[in-house]
Amino acid sequence: MDLPADTILNNRYRIIQRLGQGGMAVVYLAYDQALEHQVAIKVNRNPSQQSTTQFLREARLLAALRHPSLPRVIDYFISGQEQFLVMDYVPGDDLGSLIEKEGAQPLDKVMVWAQQIGSALSYLHKQTPPVIHRDVKPSNIKLTKEGEAMLVDFGIAKSTDSSQATATGAIGYTPGYAPPEQYGSMRTGPYSDQYSLAATLYMLLTGNKPVESVERALGNAVLTPMNVLNPDIPAHVQQAIEKAMSVRPEDRFSSVDEFISALTEPSFEPTVRRSQLPAAAPSAAQTPSAAPSAPPVIAAGEAGPRRRNGLLVAAIGIAIVLVVLVLGGGAFLLLRGLAASPTASPTALAAALPIYAASQTGMPDTPTPKPSETPVPPTAAVVMPSSTSTPQATASSTPAPLGKGGVIAFASDRADGSTFQIWSMKVALNSNGQVVSSDPSQLTSGDGDKTQPAWSPDGSRLLYVAPGGKNSAGQDNGLDIFLLDLGHPGSQPVDLTQLKGDETDPAWSPDGKMIAFTNQGRFNNLRQIYFINPDGSNLRRISFDFEEYGPTWSPDMSWLLYVIYADSHNYLYMRNQVNNFSTATPQAFDITAIFGNLGEVNYPAWSPDGSTIAYTRIKGSTQQIYTVPFKSRGNNPALLTKDTLRDYQPAWSPDSQWITFTSERDHNPEIYVMTAAGLLQTNLTNNPARDIEPAWQP
Numbered sequence: 001m002d003l004p005a006d007t008i009l010n011n012r013y014r015i016i017q018r019l020g021q022g023g024m025a026v027v028y029l030a031y032d033q034a035l036e037h038q039v040a041i042k043v044n045r046n047p048s049q050q051s052t053t054q055f056l057r058e059a060r061l062l063a064a065l066r067h068p069s070l071p072r073v074i075d076y077f078i079s080g081q082e083q084f085l086v087m088d089y090v091p092g093d094d095l096g097s098l099i100e101k102e103g104a105q106p107l108d109k110v111m112v113w114a115q116q117i118g119s120a121l122s123y124l125h126k127q128t129p130p131v132i133h134r135d136v137k138p139s140n141i142k143l144t145k146e147g148e149a150m151l152v153d154f155g156i157a158k159s160t161d162s163s164q165a166t167a168t169g170a171i172g173y174t175p176g177y178a179p180p181e182q183y184g185s186m187r188t189g190p191y192s193d194q195y196s197l198a199a200t201l202y203m204l205l206t207g208n209k210p211v212e213s214v215e216r217a218l219g220n221a222v223l224t225p226m227n228v229l230n231p232d233i234p235a236h237v238q239q240a241i242e243k244a245m246s247v248r249p250e251d252r253f254s255s256v257d258e259f260i261s262a263l264t265e266p267s268f269e270p271t272v273r274r275s276q277l278p279a280a281a282p283s284a285a286q287t288p289s290a291a292p293s294a295p296p297v298i299a300a301g302e303a304g305p306r307r308r309n310g311l312l313v314a315a316i317g318i319a320i321v322l323v324v325l326v327l328g329g330g331a332f333l334l335l336r337g338l339a340a341s342p343t344a345s346p347t348a349l350a351a352a353l354p355i356y357a358a359s360q361t362g363m364p365d366t367p368t369p370k371p372s373e374t375p376v377p378p379t380a381a382v383v384m385p386s387s388t389s390t391p392q393a394t395a396s397s398t399p400a401p402l403g404k405g406g407v408i409a410f411a412s413d414r415a416d417g418s419t420f421q422i423w424s425m426k427v428a429l430n431s432n433g434q435v436v437s438s439d440p441s442q443l444t445s446g447d448g449d450k451t452q453p454a455w456s457p458d459g460s461r462l463l464y465v466a467p468g469g470k471n472s473a474g475q476d477n478g479l480d481i482f483l484l485d486l487g488h489p490g491s492q493p494v495d496l497t498q499l500k501g502d503e504t505d506p507a508w509s510p511d512g513k514m515i516a517f518t519n520q521g522r523f524n525n526l527r528q529i530y531f532i533n534p535d536g537s538n539l540r541r542i543s544f545d546f547e548e549y550g551p552t553w554s555p556d557m558s559w560l561l562y563v564i565y566a567d568s569h570n571y572l573y574m575r576n577q578v579n580n581f582s583t584a585t586p587q588a589f590d591i592t593a594i595f596g597n598l599g600e601v602n603y604p605a606w607s608p609d610g611s612t613i614a615y616t617r618i619k620g621s622t623q624q625i626y627t628v629p630f631k632s633r634g635n636n637p638a639l640l641t642k643d644t645l646r647d648y649q650p651a652w653s654p655d656s657q658w659i660t661f662t663s664e665r666d667h668n669p670e671i672y673v674m675t676a677a678g679l680l681q682t683n684l685t686n687n688p689a690r691d692i693e694p695a696w697q698p
Contacts, residue, residue: 003028003043009084010077013041025055029089032074039074040090044083048631052083059085065131069120069150090150095204096139104207104230107237111263113149114201117141118260120151121197125190125256132188136196137177138203176209180217180247191249194256198244201263205237206230210245217247218434218680236268243270399428402435402673403653407697408660409453409462410671414689415442420449422464422484424697427660427673427684435673437684443484444493450482453695454506460487461534463506463515468495478502481517483534496536501525507551516542516551516560529562546586548573550603554630555610561589563601572601572615589613590634597634598626603649606630607656608698612676614640614650614659623648625661627676640678647672653696660684660694 003026007015013030019040020027028041044055056076063073075086095113098105117136124131133151140153179195182188199210206229215221223245226238240262246252253259262268401407408427411420422444425437444450448467455462461483468480479502482493497503501521508515515534520527528543529551542548547565554561557577564573564586572589590596600618607614614627617637623646628637641647646664653659656676663672666683669690674681685691 002026009041009079010075012075013039013086015041030086032086035074038089038091040071040087042085042087044085055083055085059083064127065124067120067123069116069148070123071150071152090142090144090152092143092145094139094152095141095143095149095200096137098143099138099203099207105204107205107233110201110204111237113141113204114197114263115260116149117151117197117200118256121190121193121256122260125193130190132190133193134182134188134196135174135177136193136200137174138200141200175212176203178213179249180213181249183214189249190256191252194244194252194259195246195249197256198241198259201241202226202245205233205241213245213247214679220680234266236266237263239270240268399430399436399438402427402429403658403696404655405459405653405697407459408437408651408671408673408684408694409443409455409697410685410691410694411449411451411453411464412685412687412689412691414440414687414691415445417689419447420451420690420692421445422450422453422462423691425671425684435680435682435684443486452504452506452693454508455695455697456508456534457510457512457698459698461485463496463508465504465506466493468498468503478521479504481506481515481532494536496532496534497539499530499539503530505550507553509553510555510557516553518549518551520549527565529560542575546573548586552604552606554606555608561604561606561613563604570600570602570618571596572598572604572613592634597637598628605650605652607652607676608654609656611656614652616648616650621645625650625659625678627659638678640674641681642678649693651695652676654698658696660696662692662694 002018003009003015005015005017009015009030012034013032016029016031016038018026019029026043026045028043030039030041031037032039044052046052059073059076063076066072071088071090073085073087075084077084077086093101095105121133121136124133135153136151140151142150142152144150177196177199179188179192182192195213202208202210206226208224208229211221211223216223223242226233226241227235240253240259243262244252244259253262406426406428407424409422409424412423413420414423415421421442423440423442425440427435427437430436443462444464444466450464450466452465453462454464464482464484465479466482468477470476477498477500480495480497480499481503483496484493485491496515497517497519499519499522501519503517503519505518506515507517513533514531516529516531518527519530522528526547527549528541529548530539530541530543532539542560548562549565550563552561553559559574559576561572561574564571573586574589575586588596590598598615598617601615602618602623603616605614606612610630612627612629614625616623617626624639624644625641625647626637626639628634640659641661641663644663644665647661649662650659651661658673659676660671660673662669663683664670666686668688669692670683670687671685671691671694672681673684
């Protein structure tokens with residue numbers, strides 16, 4: 001609830017006006033009646049334990065700091081369920097607003113600001129333990145009325161402890177200003193703030209936001225040299241900034257102090273590490289045939305792209321893997337709410353880019369069966385094929401299974417060009433950080449389309465939709481739910497439902513004991529949700545009063561989410577686990593308004609970590625994939641697929657870091673994958689056939 005003007009807080013602070021809002025925090029301008037001056041009051045309105053702990057950490061960090069370029073904490077208190085942090089009020093513009101109004105700033109001003117903010121960061125880094133800001137950017141630097149720069153907003157700052165080699169802090173970043181190590185649970189340090197400060201100076205001097213560091217690390221983009229954007233930038237300033245923005249932390253300066261010193265030293269020239277020097281070209285015997293080429297990456301201090309030979313590209317690829325290998329799922333909970341879309345300004349924090357080491361145990365690869373053969377099922381544990389570029393390929397060169405799973409089932413008509421069968425493929429990240437697919441395997445055969453695959457929680461059984469048989473009266477049963485036990489090669493599919501009408505949308509309960517599905521045609525041709533046991537027993541109807549379909553379970557099984565069709569609209573609704581959901585009162589998921597922020601909803605999918613709902617928004621002939629935090633109950637939906645007309649049927653990876661989906665952007669249905677923030681959208685199938693309805697094996 002907004003605080004109106006003249007509200008008195010803690011018998012001391014009188015609210016003047018609201019200054020801004022971000023996430024669950026609101027900042028107000030207030031008047032301190034005790035000390036008779038203006039202050040800024042930051043209010044945390046997120047009652048979660050994680051949020052309150054992080055907010056208190058910010059207060060404690062700031063309370064211990066004293067530096068002319070850092071705000072002071074004046075007070076901290078709790079009122080009701082809300083926390084209040086009282087700080088120095090810094091009037092005036094932030095540098096982000098200044099750039100929007102005026103564009104690139106004069107060099108002499110920027111150098112003064114660089115020294116002031118650099119001094120503040122150096123002060124933070126010299127604390128015991130060091131404090132890492134982790135969100136240095138133009139909008140977090142305020143200008144006082146005297147024109148001096150102050151570094152504000154410590155919402156994702158952390159204090160480090162050198163005795164804890166794997167310590168990580170609160171997760172968050174701003175695309176364009178965050179280094180690669182901040183896109184996940186890899187350890188950050190003073191070198192991370194150095195990168196962000198350099199990226200901020202790049203923006204201030206050129207008026208252009210730097211390309212995302214992860215895109216540079218993956219070889220998908222290069223950093224535009226500063227002198228291309230602003231020819232007046234001195235060479236030593238450009239070289240210092242671009243060195244501080246090196247993708248690898250070890251290629252940056254040893255400290256922020258060293259970086260600032262280089263900025264002010266006209267004789268500065270960057271030292272080129274041995275790893276950055278061109279290596280001798282490999283011999284013909286050493287060079288793999290048809291080796292893919294990588295996009296050029298500009299090293300710190302280069303004036304433009306330069307040709308790199310095969311060995312250097314390979315070295316960069318290995319370095320990239322080492323950088324992102326440890327990035328993991330912890331970041332996802334906090335990153336996704338404000339992620340960057342793949343083609344536009346950030347609307348949500350990008351998810352981490354995880355790479356998981358391939359298992360060294362498991363079953364051999366599954367061959368592709370002929371249509372007339374009994375399909376050979378994939379194994380629950382999958383080992384990705386080793387690299388064949390050298391005879392001595394080791395586990396370190398083995399592509400890492402994507403999403404902590406690595407196998408995706410999907411429907412395709414590639415076998416005969418007309419009939420959909422269920423197929424599987426392996427998905428991995430190669431040594432260049434690129435998403436690749438391999439080993440397509442046909443899992444079903446025979447007449448009739450098989451669609452909508454759904455894995456059991458243990459990854460050993462697969463549900464799908466196919467035409468059923470005839471009933472006792474000789475009439476077609478329509479579509480039924482079939483179960484294929486992949487853990488027992490040679491077993492035959494079992495028809496579980498055999499009801500009047502069509503059964504679709506199968507969804508396993510997280511404990512593997514129930515299957516939810518949609519039936520249409522048994523009662524007045526309305527779509528209704530049913531439960532059934534995996535052995536076909538204990539059929540029960542869940543829907544009675546409304547047309548409901550497309551169920552998806554919360555990971556803890558406390559909620560069943562689905563689509564309800566009412567008043568010619570598709571809403572997202574849910575039921576709580578009361579008497580197995582059958583007598584629970586349906587609740588609107590989106591509580592923001594009658595129709596809400598989600599639009600016309602279809603294909604909901606709950607992330608395995610329980611934090612987020614992915615869904616398809618339908619608008620006319622357009623279908624696009626969105627995500628929305630479950631706890632927000634409709635607030636902050638994020639568009640992941642932009643500038644395409646038909647993207648639909650999202651499905652989560654087991655680690656909640658990736659989403660696979662069907663896309664018709666290539667004028668033919670294909671299976672795509674992207675991060676949970678919409679980054680790295682990649683065509684996995686790229687086949688003339690129709691490939692639809694992906695499902696990720698747990």
